[in-house]
Amino acid sequence: MPAGKHVLLVVSGSVSAYKALELVRLLRKAGARVTPVLTAGGARFVTPHVLQAIAGEPVHQDLWSLQGEADVGHIRLARMADLVAVVPASADFLAKMAHGLADDLASTVLLATNRPILVAPAMNWAMWAHPATRANMASLTARGVHVTGPNDGAMAEAESGPGRLAEPAEIFAAIAGLLAAGREPEARPLAGRHLLVTSGPTHEPIDPVRYIANRSSGKQGHAIAAALAALGARVTLVSGPVALPDPPGVTTVKVESAREMLAACEAALPAEAAICAAAVADWRSAGEATQKLKKIPGEAPPPLALALNPDILATLSRHARRPALVIGFAAETENVIANATAKRQRKGCDWIVANDVSGDVMGGEDNTVHIVTASGVEDWPRLPKQEVATRLAARIAGFLTA
Numbered sequence: 035m036p037a038g039k040h041v042l043l044v045v046s047g048s049v050s051a052y053k054a055l056e057l058v059r060l061l062r063k064a065g066a067r068v069t070p071v072l073t074a075g076g077a078r079f080v081t082p083h084v085l086q087a088i089a090g091e092p093v094h095q096d097l098w099s100l101q102g103e104a105d106v107g108h109i110r111l112a113r114m115a116d117l118v119a120v121v122p123a124s125a126d127f128l129a130k131m132a133h134g135l136a137d138d139l140a141s142t143v144l145l146a147t148n149r150p151i152l153v154a155p156a157m158n159w160a161m162w163a164h165p166a167t168r169a170n171m172a173s174l175t176a177r178g179v180h181v182t183g184p185n186d187g188a189m190a191e192a193e194s195g196p197g198r199l200a201e202p203a204e205i206f207a208a209i210a211g212l213l214a215a216g217r218e219p220e221a222r223p224l225a226g227r228h229l230l231v232t233s234g235p236t237h238e239p240i241d242p243v244r245y246i247a248n249r250s251s252g253k254q255g256h257a258i259a260a261a262l263a264a265l266g267a268r269v270t271l272v273s274g275p276v277a278l279p280d281p282p283g284v285t286t287v288k289v290e291s292a293r294e295m296l297a298a299c300e301a302a303l304p305a306e307a308a309i310c311a312a313a314v315a316d317w318r319s320a321g322e323a324t325q326k327l328k329k330i331p332g333e334a335p336p337p338l339a340l341a342l343n344p345d346i347l348a349t350l351s352r353h354a355r356r357p358a359l360v361i362g363f364a365a366e367t368e369n370v371i372a373n374a375t376a377k378r379q380r381k382g383c384d385w386i387v388a389n390d391v392s393g394d395v396m397g398g399e400d401n402t403v404h405i406v407t408a409s410g411v412e413d414w415p416r417l418p419k420q421e422v423a424t425r426l427a428a429r430i431a432g433f434l435t436a
């Protein structure tokens with residue numbers, strides 16, 4: 035943490051708001067100045083008195099305060115710090131941010147700020163998983179808002195799941211990282227560049243009502259598309275059937291089958307990078323029935339002959355208009371690194387993002403990945419998929435702009 039940095043800390047309403055006090059202590063110990071802004075919900079969980087005492091600065095609460103407006107004013111408050119952190123960020127507050135509401139001091143500050151923003155979400159797992167929150171997070175990350183957590187674990191209401199506020203030390207590290215790197219969300223290193231991302235499963239029809247598919251939510255691929263767009267890239271996202279909103283700021287092409295996905299990818303070329311995060315079905319039915327196959331009592335089930343699908347990653351890697359950087363994914367349940375290294379060579383791509391899917395990665399919020407390149411293996415810690423996407427996008431930007 036560079037000493038002398040100034041953090042504007044918005045505390046919104048969540049039982050975990052008490053952890054913001056520990057974050058303030060860590061920031062001040064590292065030499066940072068902390069200016070607190072407390073929402074009405076936040077004030078239900080921590081008092082302004084304790085926040086003020088620990089921050090050593092007045093707490094700002096009221097948009098309509100004559101005194102506050104005379105002293106600093108909400109626009110200056112929004113711009114006086116090096117970074118704005120929202121800890122904890124409740125579902126309601128994130129929704130306000132996503133939609134640009136400005137009906138209290140904290141939300142007005144968030145709308146008026148031109149500083150990097152970090153949010154640390156905290157809410158019940160069902161609220162975090164709700165499509166409304168997913169869509170809000172997608173639009174916030176697409177706009178360059180940084181996210182830390184939430185973690186998976188016990189909640190105040192005796193339930194457990196992803197939604198628990200990241201620990202103060204983790205949030206501190208995220209803030210320190212952003213401040214140290216001097217990363218501005220306004221920095222758009224990929225501006226003017228076209229990148230291609232595949233995401234989701236493919237559906238391979240057996241007959242008009244049945245299909246072969248892979249288990250894939252598309253969360254990781256969609257998050258990567260959003261993170262690349264946040265760095266200024268023009269992104270074409272070729273997506274199989276998913277239950278996710280289209281990431282804002284991204285051109286989404288919806289396909290069903292592997293062959294359609296390949297055609298859409300080739301149509302999207304040229305691109306400077308292709309990130310193949312889709313879980314493409316390896317096989318399709320060799321003879322797709324035009325009518326629904328009938329279950330006839332007493333008769334053996336119809337045989338299902340399979341045909342090999344095109345390998346999109348391998349095709350793009352050897353394409354006449356090959357992107358400068360081609361990235362594949364390897365979902366492995368054992369020998370993760372050895373299999374990923376072999377896959378990198380077999381497919382002809384540049385990097386493989388390898389992950390161990392023996393746990394709850396499929397459809398889950400977190401991912402533990404290893405980046406396998408020609409020069410070795412980089413192990414990343416267990417991270418939310420959003421954060422894997424942000425880091426991968428930064429690594430891609432570093433490669434393309436080097």
Ligand code: C5P
Pocket residue numbers: 232292310311312313314315316343344345346347348361362363364365377
């Ligand atoms: O061979 P495997 O399916 O394990 O390789 C995974 C990687 O290859 C992923 O990046 C996936 O998107 C890509 N792939 C593809 N087309 C296929 C099969 C896999 O692009 N038909």
